[in-house]
Amino acid sequence: MLPFWMTGVVAGLLSLHLLQKLFFPYFWADLKFLLKVIKYGLTVETYRLSGRICSVLDNFVKLAEKQPTKPFLVYEGKVHTYRSVDKRSNRIAQLFLKEGTLKRGDTVALLMSNEPDFIHVWFGLTKLGCVVAFLNFNIRSRSLLHCISSCAPKMLLVGADMLGTLEEILPNLQDDIRVWLMTKESTLPHVDTILDKLDDASDDPVPDNLRIAKNLKDPLLYIFTSGTTGLPKAAVISHMQVIKGAAGLWAFGATPEDIIYITLPLYHSAASLLGIGGCIELGATCVLRKKFSASQFWSDCKKYNITVVQYIGELCRYLCKQPVKEGEKHHKVRLAVGNGIRTDVWKEFLLRFGDIKICELYGATEGTICFMNHTGKVGSVGRTNFFYKLFFPFDLIKYDFQKEEPIRNKHGWCERVKNGEAGLLISKVNSKNPFFGYAGNKRDTAKKLLCDVFKKEDCYFNTGDLMVQNQDNFLYFWDRTGDTFRWKGENVSTTEVSDVIGMLDFIQEANIYGISVLGYEGKAGMASIILKPNKSFNLEKLYQHVVTYLPSYACPLFLRHQEIMEVTGTFKQQKFQLVAEGFNLSAISDPLYFLDNSKKSYVLLTKELYEKILSGQVKL
Template structure:
């Protein structure tokens, strides 16, 4: 008996304290492994089901189990799981009777955050059609490119006509069916669709319509501005989407929770976390058209929100709002997302109360992810042996000047020691595949890294510089190459340069991101050269930039050089430019700032520079 063994009692008493002192995260690791095992068992069971089990089938299970449960709240609208099922049936039936569409055809969805987005996606899933989720902010060249690279036969758009009309001639030429979610449309080449939906029956659709699908079949195309060029369509297959069901359940979310979704549904974060995750847990989604810092907590109180999702900018914006007496008066217990800085994390908790923050790392097309389940401030995840076994990864030394991994005499990459920054690469395996980009073999190949640790191996290049500390927490450091992140969006510098090249007065443009104190990510800046006898016209340049680029991709600063500097291999030089930023005290070249008030690029003065740093001028 324990009572007769004081030494044993002492050992049992000491062990928990010893573990907490020398292995403070062992219990959290143990619980996480249990969650991981549960997820793998559930996933394995679903993979073995016949007929094949997809995300749609989980939604249909929830509809049967809790038909009257509130699924979506949107403003004053309320839609139960049964409502969503019926409405999606009507959309599917209307689409079935549409000339030019056949079940299984790829369909492009051009909508912002609204319940119809969800109903339309469910309808297309019932018809066995892959869905291309187009960024609702893109226009002209980018919009047409995104549409073409998924080879969609149909475009279903929200009520806004202007953006669709800009590319309509090209769509008509390709024989694309363009459907507008309105009851009437007088524009030739665009058909009203809402009237057909309202007239369609809401009877269930046969499973046979999606019998052609396999786990490798495309489910959605999500667009990402990776390293260069126009947006790329990352292919998310049915298997990848099935794994996304675990995102919320693995973080303790249940059917009693209310999820606040204010990030764009056309992006990975909004779609996977804000929409697909609640399908698994049977939770309620509070859908917001777009993020509003001033309305955020009022919405949380109004709808009794318990779970929110974020990107780093969201948290910073919330912390920058005027303080209120009721800042801690809410029911939010959990925040899930990525990109929050340690100082913002601390400020958020101090101001808004005991909210558990679950930071994670992942990418749309990537094959590796991390979760910061212990909640250590600043980290994007925790690495451990089991993760390494299932999803082999490593950090390798990276030469930022040459923009490539450092290799040894044998041509292999060199591992970064613990505590030092390195490029995160993840081995491409059957368990961790890389599906690549639709209609873009070149960019797909560029994301593959060969001969990493041994000759012939193949890894996915995340393009992210990371660091692992002595406690095995991993931290995001920076992006490499020709991409920067601003307002929660990836900005491809080559795409912005291409747009600037169409301006008459500009000869060449070198686009990069620069840091601004107090802001997440990097704001866009361009070093440009003028054509011979060319004169910089701030108003004309402003009008062009606003017409062709979404707000987050517009260069806020322009620096005029006599010639754009290049390396010996003719790559544009960015490192020195990034370091100098937009400080008129360091930059001798003419500097201009995008001023929305006067609708022009205006000279950067010392006073303007100070106003930007102080935050009195908003970016």
């Protein structure tokens, strides 16, 4: 028989355990995850204080020495080991070092699709101490030229399959930008080629001092984002941000034995920082695909023994829409890491494809805050608690949806929302969580900051995203604010689309906004259009214009022909009511049109076509 005091201790411990399970069910999961994050942060801080900044590329070079024959990259069945990737990137570095055209700190713009040479070039240029700007290969003409000029590159390096895009912009490219093409020969004027010179280049390492980071806050990459307003902007990505991004897969439980499947474009931070960077952090292997294929996804996973996949919400929905096949659960995938998956798709994905841990996260490319759903709570982007907010302070504040600005009280301060209410997510900017802004764009950098929020001279990063925090401290994405919306996994700038449509001689004004469509992630593009006096609506010409000058995901799927454009009290285009009405024929008396690729024109949105879109018979 146990002594009385021991019985009391046991009873007390059981009571504490039951109370913890009842009132703090996520205590141990939160603590474990928080300790992991703190440990990683302390390691980085220790390196910084000792003057030994260890970048992601430094880690890669060490791995190339430690495990030279281990596969780092698999592409279209061909294996590229850590050593072979290191040596080919050395050749790239040696080639440009010999050319003498680049020096440490110069910017090089990279226009390439997913392929091994994207990584070879990226690493090679970084070994020279250059800042590499990842260009979105979907954007065209004017927007692409804007992106190139905004980051002021000394050089533009173009992949072989981007030749048509290069020909389109070459006549208007600045004369002082030297252009290199990833081919053996070229007929284009003033364009140099790389592949014919690469075999003769040495694969010896370039001097280490060229790549060594002197400060974690030094820029390493420019990654373009539309943010919440205007044309794409070059977000400055520092060594600090790359190191943090590379820890994502590890934080979710990935290991060196994992094989990671990357189908997202490398010009996005998800694939480059979380995917490639994460693979290096682990010392693991990644399988890279040129482009996502819903029909080949699970076949690839089985063929290459994939254990970790990256996703965006649209990708998961596409997979769930595929015809059911036998043996869909017969694979080795255990983790899926990404963002933007809807609750219904999340549940269907797990039910159909098996016991896969969905690791949902939230984070803007240029942002100062990140949430990670380490508990697997369906629909949530992550959790917060007292300790998390100590390290990563953020708030959800009241927002005026019609004025499109934070609400301030009579004293001029912003106010926090209650649990369960949607609020604008803002994160505190300080020395530990700095905002690095946009290259060559002080105005837009300043616009992303909110000052004097809760007290004089405080400063917060405005994410432009609306979130809800529930009673259990789980966070849920609610919507985006500002002049942008998300479609097909890409941010669409309403200003950019409006400017392109406004180039047509019969358009007086175009109001662009995103609308919800049943069964689809994000918002589909819609344009409310006012014609110039005595001009007719040329639907075929409008179609040809948008598909020529805009990436496919930015082309408005719906048009609304209005006589008068409603504006706010400050003369901004009114969108609130237009968004609410969407493309609902029963609620709108204005003529509506739909983008029909088969007819290469916009066509009248009839009741029959409307119902086919809602039922999914017509794919968007």
